[in-house]
Amino acid sequence: xxxxxxxxxxxxxxxxxxxxxxxxxxxxxxxxxxxxxxxxxxxxxxxxxxxxxxxxxxxxxxxxxxxxxxxxxxxxxxxxxxxxxxxxxxxxxxxxxxxxxxxxxxxxxxxxxxxxxxxxxxxxxxxxxxxxxxxxxxxxxxxxxxxxxxxxxxxxxxxxxxxxxxxxxxxxxxxxxxxxxxxxxxxxxxxxxxxxxxxxxxxxxxxxxxxxxxxxxxxxxxxxxxxxxxxxxxxxxxxxxxxxxxxxxxxxxxxxxxxxxxxxxxxxxxxxxxxxxxxxxxxxxxxxxxxxxxxxxxxxxxxxxxxxxxxxxxxxxxxxxxxxxxxxxxxxxxxxxxxxxxxxxxxxxxxx
Amino acid sequence: xxxxxxxxxxxxxxxxxxxxxxxxxxxxxxxxxxxxxxxxxxxxxxxxxxxxxxxxxxxxxxxxxxxxxxxxxxxxxxxxxxxxxxxxxxxxxxxxxxxxxxxxxxxxxxxxxxxxxxxxxxxxxxxxxxxxxxxxxxxxxxxxxxxxxxxxxxxxxxxxxxxxxxxxxxxxxxxxxxxxxxxxxxxxxxxxxxxxxxxxxxxxxxxxxxxxxxxxxxxxxxxxxxxxxxxxxxxxxxxxxxxxxxxxxxxxxxxxxxxxxxxxxxxxxxxxxxxxxxxxxxxxxxxxxxxxxxxxxxxxxxxxxxxxxxxxxxxxxxxxxxxxxxxxxxxxxxxxxxxxxxxxxxxxxxxx
Numbered sequence: 056x057x058x059x060x061x062x063x064x065x066x067x068x069x070x071x072x073x074x075x076x077x078x079x080x081x082x083x084x085x086x087x088x089x090x091x092x093x094x095x096x097x098x099x100x101x102x103x104x105x106x107x108x109x110x111x112x113x114x115x116x117x118x119x120x121x122x123x124x125x126x127x128x129x130x131x132x133x134x135x136x137x138x139x140x141x142x143x144x145x146x147x148x149x150x151x152x153x154x155x156x157x158x159x160x161x162x163x164x165x166x167x168x169x170x171x172x173x174x175x176x177x178x179x180x181x182x183x184x185x186x187x188x189x190x191x192x193x194x195x196x197x198x199x200x201x202x203x204x205x206x207x208x209x210x211x212x213x214x215x216x217x218x219x220x221x222x223x224x225x226x227x228x229x230x231x232x233x234x235x236x237x238x239x240x241x242x243x244x245x246x247x248x249x250x251x252x253x254x255x256x257x258x259x260x261x262x263x264x265x266x267x268x269x270x271x272x273x274x275x276x277x278x279x280x281x282x283x284x285x286x287x288x289x290x291x292x293x294x295x296x297x298x299x300x301x302x303x304x305x306x307x308x309x310x311x312x313x314x315x316x317x318x319x320x321x322x323x324x325x326x327x328x329x330x331x332x333x334x335x336x337x338x339x340x341x342x343x344x345x346x347x348x349x350x351x352x353x354x355x356x357x358x359x360x361x362x363x364x365x366x367x368x369x370x371x372x373x374x375x376x377x378x379x380x381x382x383x384x385x386x387x388x389x390x391x392x393x394x395x396x397x398x399x400x401x402x403x404x405x406x407x
Numbered sequence: 408x409x410x411x412x413x414x415x416x417x418x419x420x421x422x423x424x425x426x427x428x429x430x431x432x433x434x435x436x437x438x439x440x441x442x443x444x445x446x447x448x449x450x451x452x453x454x455x456x457x458x459x460x461x462x463x464x465x466x467x468x469x470x471x472x473x474x475x476x477x478x479x480x481x482x483x484x485x486x487x488x489x490x491x492x493x494x495x496x497x498x499x500x501x502x503x504x505x506x507x508x509x510x511x512x513x514x515x516x517x518x519x520x521x522x523x524x525x526x527x528x529x530x531x532x533x534x535x536x537x538x539x540x541x542x543x544x545x546x547x548x549x550x551x552x553x554x555x556x557x558x559x560x561x562x563x564x565x566x567x568x569x570x571x572x573x574x575x576x577x578x579x580x581x582x583x584x585x586x587x588x589x590x591x592x593x594x595x596x597x598x599x600x601x602x603x604x605x606x607x608x609x610x611x612x613x614x615x616x617x618x619x620x621x622x623x624x625x626x627x628x629x630x631x632x633x634x635x636x637x638x639x640x641x642x643x644x645x646x647x648x649x650x651x652x653x654x655x656x657x658x659x660x661x662x663x664x665x666x667x668x669x670x671x672x673x674x675x676x677x678x679x680x681x682x683x684x685x686x687x688x689x690x691x692x693x694x695x696x697x698x699x700x701x702x703x704x705x706x707x708x709x710x711x712x713x714x715x716x717x718x719x720x721x722x723x724x725x726x727x728x729x730x731x732x733x734x735x736x737x738x739x740x741x742x743x744x745x746x747x748x749x750x751x752x753x754x755x756x757x758x759x
Contacts, residue, residue, distance in 0.1 A: 069645045302453065
């Protein structure tokens with residue numbers, strides 16, 4: 056604390072991202088990054104953009120990228136916007152659509168940045184308890200509220216709700232905004248982007264950090280009716296005229312265009328996820344059904360914390376959340392086949 | 408307006424950046440970018456960073472860059488932080504150090520993003536009128552206030568206040584934060600960074616968009632006592648864990664290291680600025696003393712708006728602010744010698 060801090064900064068409870076240790080080389084299964092490099096076409100596009108034009112500001116309206124994404128999803132350019140990672144766009148959305156005093160609803164177990172944004176913008180929220188098997192209780196979102204945020208698939212549970220279930224929520228809440236955070240949608244889910252034409256209150260947020268292998272580039276996307284996108288633009292233009300740099304704009308547009316690499320990479324991750332889930336079940340783990348690039352697992356015989364420590368000692372990082380209800384679970388990102396063989400071997404050593 | 412917008416977003420008055428027209432090739436003297444490309448070493452560092460590691464999140468604490476800047480300025484790593492352009496860092500600082508209800512002070516003629524941040528965070532402000540020749544009236548900042556923001560050199564006037572004058576302001580206001588926005592400090596001014604050891608209430612904000620020729624990379628720096636930097640970190644970690652991407656981190660660190668290119672580029676711009684100022688005076692312009700990479704000029708015979716339009720028709724973009732007190736002035740970025748020869752020629756055509 057310092058006398059110079061504003062009341063706002065004193066009240067914050069900042070988010071803590073997964074560790075990025077530098078003490079030795081780990082198999083990193085703790086931050087849901089892709090185990091595969093970005094598409095070679097993306098790296099080439101970035102290198103080409105590393106030229107003398109870097110002296111000039113980037114396009115503040117991201118025209119080329121927005122056109123590329125609009126074509127990809129069959130929507131209009133006015134229905135899509137970009138930002139410095141989906142975190143920035145989520146922050147903008149919390150400020151753009153939610154007012155202090157009215158309770159925002161989101162699951163009790165979900166992306167832990169949501170309550171952080173509420174503190175940042177002085178917003179009130181109420182968590183909705185996931186049911187016992189960690190699925191989202193749709194009916195609990197059909198009541199008075201100040202806005203809704205649902206991560207789909209949910210993190211860290213990896214569980215997915217269907218488009219019809221989202222439709223039920225969005226339909227009931229027509230007078231307020233429903234944010235669907237689709238950070239992990241490409242790993243087997245069906246995107247709600249197709250609903251934005253029918254529901255002006257639906258905002259879909261995506262990221263290139265996971266399925267596009269570009270966590271290091273910082274690129275998020277937001278899709279919704281133009282009246283919602285206009286609010287995001289107003290916030291962005293009151294905060295930072297150019298949050299996405301020239302290199303990120305060039306790389307991101309190429310990542311969307313290179314559908315072949317994208318499809319192939321996602322298929323590999325899904326394939327790995329499925330065999331790993333089977334092997335973990337054989338080892339006695341409970342493994343939640345995953346439509347994401349990670350697995351949420353628990354073992355009845357050894358505590359999650361003990362497994363976490365054992366893996367760390369064996370050079371494998373996973374994510375352990377010391378939080379109510381999930382303090383006996385681990386979130387394990389899906390790596391390459393060989394990463395995951397190493398994981399299974401390390402677990403066998405512990406359990407056998 | 409939309410029923411989905413928050414009260415906050417409805418009340419915003421977004422900033423409008425200088426135009427980036429695409430209809431034809433202009434000599435761009437309207438956004439104070441550098442006319443010179445980034446250092447070849449910077450472009451090389453970025454290309455080298457465009458590798459498979461882009462699948463991984465960037466260092467959320469910017470260790471390497473902060474160490475590089477700390478060494479450059481002879482301060483500690485805890486006294487420096489980075490952000491997505493100085494705009495992002497200014498936004499963080501307004502939220503971190505200013506409270507609603509207490510009036511922030513800044514000049515009536517200055518960077519027009521400051522009042523935008525006030526709206527964004529619901530802060531109150533009072534402008535201090537620059538005196539007739541557009542210099543900052545130091546004594547007007549020696550009174551009760553909720554915080555102070557001064558751009559030095561000021562934009563768009565290009566006028567500079569001395570370290571001793573800053574010291575007077577910072578000394579008087581020891582119980583609140585004084586932000587010195589040094590976007591243009593490298594073009595002849597003396598940085599207030601040397602004062603941060605003595606004044607825990609002083610925050611210095613800089614950018615790589617001007618003197619480092621990297622507007623397209625989005626990199627800002629903030630320097631101050633560790634208790635001020637900690638507040639910036641708390642805001643940043645409540646907003647976006649990774650606002651600076653891997654490529655920007657790599658390029659920015661190299662830009663700081665390549666002192667030779669930096670010194671040479673800045674010297675060229677200063678040299679050009681000086682001869683252009685003389686030529687403009689010969690043409691009857693009032694030219695304010697500039698320590699920045701732009702000139703603030705006015706002509707008694709032809710209106711600024713008419714000159715602006717004439718230049719635009721001749722393929723030269725400058726910045727015209729249709730605002731009280733300065734609506735007969737133009738802000739002209741310093742380009743290459745040949746850019747500026749073209750400018751002078753176009754003006755001669757109009758005036759002779």
